[in-house]
Amino acid sequence: MAQINKQTGTYNPFLIADKLNIEVHWKNIYPRPFGETFYYGEQPIIMLSNSIKDSTERYFVLAHELGHVIEHQGLSAYYTSNSRFHNKTEDEANQFAIKLLTNLYVEENEKLPDSYLELHYMYGFPNWYE
Template sequence: MFNNPFIVMANSVKYSNQKYFVLAHEIGHVLEHKGLAAYYVSNNVHRRKTEREADAFAMAVITNLYVEENGKLPDTYADLRYNYGLPYLGE
C-alpha cells in the first residue's frame, strides 16, 4: 500500500507522556509486521498476537530509554508508566 509507512498521532496523545509508548508500539508494527495495515486485521487471534508483539517491542524501547536517561533500570513498572505513558497493567 505505502512504500514509506507513516504514523499519525492524535493531539490528545501527541502532547501527553503516552506518546513515547504509542510511538514505540506503532514503530514495532512497522518493523515487525510489514505489509499489515494497522486498521485491518483478518481475525481477532492474529490481532491479539500482533498487538502483543508490538507491546513487547515498545516495552524494550521504553526500558532502554529509561536506562539511557537514568543510568539504571526502573525500580517499578509505575516508573515507566508515569514517565513514558505505559498502559496500566490489564489494559
C-alpha cells in the same frame, strides 16, 4: 532491540522514527485509537492523536506503532482480516514498546527503573497493574 540502537544511536521512539524516515503526523483522532499506522506504497506513516501530544503516553503509543512497522512489515492486510493474528500482533507491538522504552530509560538514567510505575509516569505505560 540492539540492532535498532546500532542503526539509530538511540532508543527514543521519536528520534528513531525520524532517523528511519518514518513520517509521524498529529491528527484529531477521537476517542481512540491513540495511534495508527498506514502505508503509502511501501512507506509507513504513523498518525498520533492530538489528545496525547502533551502526555507522556505519546512515547508508549509511538513505540507501539514502531513495533508494528519494524516487526510486522508487509502484514497489514492479513492483520486487519484475522482477529487471532490481530491480537498476537498487538501483544507483540506492546512487548516491543516495553523493551524499547525500558532501554530508553536506561539510556537516559544509566540504570534500570525501580518499578513499572516509574515507566508509567515517564513514558505512559498502560495501567495494566490496576
